[in-house]
Amino acid sequence: MTEVIDREETRLEAEILVEVDELKTYYDTGTLTGDPVKAVDGVSFDIRRGETLGLVGESGCGKTTLGRTLVQLESATEGRVVYDGTDVTELGGKELKQWRRNAQIVFQDPESSLNDRMTIGEIIREPLDVHDWPNLTASVDGVSDATVTGDANRASDPSGRRDADIRVTVENGATDVDVRDSLPLDGDDVTVDVDQSGTTPTVRVDVRPTKAQMRRAHVRNLLEEVGMQQEHYFRYPHQFSGGQRQRIGIARSLALEPDFVVLDEPVSALDVSVQAKILNLLEDLQEEFGLTYLFIAHDLAVVRHICDRVAVMYLGNVMELGRTEDLFEEPGNPYTHSLLSAIPEPDPTIDKEPITLRGAPPSPRNPPAGCPFSTRCPAKIRPPEFDHLDPDTWEAIDDLVRIVRERRRAERSVRERAREILGMETRFSDVEEIIVEVFGSPESQTAANVSAERAFTDVLDSLPRDMRDPIVDVTEHLRENDEQAALERLLDAFGSECDATAPDFHEVDTGGRVSACHRHEPEYDGVAETLRQRFDDRTIR
Amino acid sequence: MTGTQHAIHESMRSRIVANYRPALLWVTVLFAIVAFEAGAIFNLLVEILQGLVSVYPFGNPFAEQVASAKSVSESIPTLLSRETIPNQGWQTSANGPWEGTFLGLEPMAAWLLRFLLTYAYAGVIVAWFAYGYRLYRRHYRRADWTPTDDVVRRLSSHSWGKFGLAVVLVFLVMALFAPTLGPTTSEQNIENPYSYTMKHFDAESGSVEEIYVGDANSGSESQGAGDDNIGPWSYDDFGRFHPFGTLPNGKDLFTFMVYGARVSLFIGLTAMGIMGVLATVFAMVTAYYKGLVDLSVVIVGDSVMAIPQLLLLILVAAVFNGHWLDSIYNGGLLIALVFGFTGWPALWRAVRGPAFQVSTEEWVDAARSFGQRPSATMRKHMLPYVVGYLLVYASMTLGGVIIGTAALSFLGIGIDQPTPEWGTAVARGQPFVATQSWHIAMIPGLMVVAVVTAFNALGDGIRDAIDPQSEGSEGGTSTAAAGGGGG
């Protein structure tokens, strides 16, 4: 156990490899296409060398887009991605292609990430062919200012992190050649000729195998690394199962020996027993090659197992970021609470009442002003004048807000507009029924011989006095088809800080975990406390 | 297991050397085939060379060499040719023996013999190709299985497709071997009948006379009833055999058809080539880049489609009259160009769908992620999936082009006289359809129908072969067994 902690500690204190700064990736930003889809809406975090950072969230939260932007498969609209000191969003053309060797991506769907018409050997080899691998570098010790010619170029890595492929040591007239382990090359295959006559000494390095041979050997090594056999080189993808195809995808991503790999839901499409094998493989590879992972997933159990730190995303924003165990044991953000509570435990004796979120995430074209989670947050701050209302009434108010938002988004067809103008009934004109439906008790709704107006006034009367004015105003606005005004009135009466401004990140524990929620500010009750209050008080339906 | 064995031999050459006997057999047969038609092949090569040299704009520096090459190639014998098995002869006396035909057979028999031999030869070539492919698969190919194997297997069990393929091959042979197949040649009979003479037994004078072919034609016209008609499969008064009868101007219909097939094929293939290249390039580019590129091509394509083809053809024919472009095949090239450049939008739209579908596959993204060049991505990762659909639509469009050409000739604005074209025959025979000379319009008409149907059938076959979900295929049943997906 201590060994584990030490490893984690070293990882967490390691230097930063990828720094993401206020990254925004929007789609459909053209003026002709309406509101852009704000897939990633201002995200900042760091990834440290050697760690596995998990990125979780539900569909539509932008995690896949974020992962793809990090490897420059999507262009960032704003913000920076700094990889080892270089701002990758600024790169283009040849520089970008060069940089691509450092960061690779493994895709989610094993069926569609491999070209069925190519043998898997060809698939894994393709990146090598594109970059004319290997571009051998040689470093020379013992001869100052030597020029390197032949099959290798002089190693020029200022940071000193990457070893040269071939190390030539000249000592007392004898030349010693040392080849990097992971290359498919032996010391015997390399001949070195040192020529110290003339003004500049030259070191000529000749390598016996051809590049094609080296590439083939490298692919075969990779196949073995990921648990396949060398004979599989000539087979086609459809001859393999999902798990094996995913292994091939992983092998392809490692072909160029990257330092950073984005894993885009690598095990989501696989069965449970196969998942386990692939996760074990990923961990082994990370150990062996010193890789840094960004692990994107929606399955929290998997993330808990493999990630050092986790970032929780919702609607293009990071809501919480911190060490995995701490985050799972004691979540800070209300969204993290909801997410964890919704995971079905594989243990039937636990009889938990999950915090079931109502409604669906808002559209990324129209994110709410203020906190993105404000439309569904179970711990949302309530205005003090209405804080005393019972949970059912609050649920009804939330439902009404949701309905109004939906109506605002819903399109009116030409026919409906015509009917409205003519004063005829359309599907939008049953405003009173909505209020009755939302606020009424079940009995009042099924009473058949009560007219709509009567039911409406009954329901209004049943509400607390200070609620009636806002509800009446809202009903008026809706009748006039002004959903925007209705929404504003509702938020004015029942809204709070959460609807108005976006929350800042606050530190929620000693381990450096941050969470974005207004409740972390000192003047409000804590998140866990609020949830306990609100959800234990309810009668379980 | 053969798979692992072959892994040892990494290059094709070493594999062939290791197992040389089947390859040797196949190459021997190749020599035999070439030898059979050696003369014709060399002739063709020299003619192409001549054609290229004549188009060379800066004079004719190789004239001598080309001329000598031509004489050499002409001296090489061709086993299967009209010289070896002649069918044009004459009787030495009324009901007497035939002279000048192969082995003294009557012209019909000689022609039939040559006709059947030609098709047999073509059959041997096709069989030889198929055999070669099987040999390659069994002995020399590195992989145990490729995706093409499934396609081939499905195609070989598709009856309608095989029928189509068969008729298309018949048509191709007809076009390629036209000089050998016809009872006479286009040059002799159709284009310059007054430059050639022939011998025949004149019943009136009781002796062998020599007349111009053109005169013989005048005496063999099919213009309606009774004597004035040489119907299919009959002799005319000059001892010539006409498998399809004659035209109203007395020229042989069968020869007209087989040379017309050449013209149709040339126009069809050229038009298809242009359309295919343009459609493929645009499909790849629009599917890869999407957005503005796609929008522009859509606008251009729609604009092109809005141009009325017929009017454009008439316009082009008028404008280019006398231009050297017009001289190739008597306007055939022009027609092909017009079809090609106005027909590509339709083909492009047909393959745009599959191209877009392929572009959304993750392996295309993967290629981008390691920095693959767009052209390589399009070629390796997108094109193979689009080619199948392209073939399907191309084969059907080819049928359309053939009909189009025939229609143009029917209307009289297509190929200039006297180049044979099926539509022209239909036009000429139109007044006689209800008479005894029905064959003039009906036979070419039926041929057009047959060929176009065959191309469509071939397209059907290819489409079913490339589609993994087609009836009775393995893909379908295993999905079923898995419980309709996700069992």
Place this chain on the structure above:
Amino acid sequence: MSQQRHRQRTEAAPVLTVENLRTEFQTDKEVIRAIDDVSFDVHPGETVGIVGESGSGKSVTARSIMGLVDDPGRILDESSIRFHGEELVGKTESQYRNVRGSGMTMVFQDPLSSLNPVYTVGNQIKEALRLHQGLKGKEATERAAELLKAVSIPDARRRLTEYPHQFSGGMRQRAVIAMALACDPDLLICDEPTTALDVTIQAQILELLNDIQEAEDLAIIFITHDMGVIAQVADRVNVMYSGEFVEKAPVEELFANPRHPYTQGLLQSIPGRGDPDERLRSIEGDVPTPHGAATYCRFAPRCPKAFDECESIHPAHVDVGDGDVVHTAACLLYPDDVPQEEALDVHRERESPAERTADGESPLVDENTPAEEKQ
């Protein structure tokens, strides 16, 4: 609390009884036995779970019960599916349609493809109402709105006039459930209904199904590959592997005492069950496609506890539960309280035709008989 619930329900007569179900698919090369002798029953108000990986045959089971198995698949004659006592195997398509509408319905995995994109949601619900309950016009619209409200879709009346693409994923699945409820069914078969949904939406749907079940005393067959979901929703669980049920038990019993090596392997490979820092245990190999007759244990090639006889004797279900818990497993390792030879004999006998009783029924373990009553 769930234990109590479970016991009460078992007293009532089963809604559905499946016995010796065999479904096979004929391809030109071979016969695939997608379901090979499966038996279970479902009582009103309870949820029976079928859990297995892809390729195990669970979807085919659902379709076989619903009569949706098409050429080249067919249900063999010796199978029996009895719904409220009425035999379903052998019915014609139109007869089956009656049953499907009025008694049992199915919810599929992908709501986007279960709903027709060119018709409004209201239209589709009303179609179901018209077919099975004869409602038309305003009545049908009222009832359709009620159904949408019952599945917690707010602003129901407006939603009726919208198209499926205007609904979010979770709402679509609710609409599909509403359509399923339109015919007042007694049995609801859910084939991976939440697999395509996010986890918070999944929680909503599972809560909804639970509420509906309690309100209507609905029997549910829930098919999934997710052990977590099964733990939450099922009362009894059948573990399926390669066309056969390998273990059947009440849900707590299954998770607490998994007997069959496959179940044990499945539970061990769930991340989160074990120590997070240990490597995940996994099962070697892949799920096979069942072509041959089952004369051996299909899991043997991957089983860590396999021995020689596993290749030659087909395991039958034997009782492995303590006390009156009805827990059976089809594994040659059990019964483990007698010497191995005796145990193997038990399996051999169970499979031999001579052991069938006079009226042609094989002495399978009757799920409702507590353990003491058997010899």
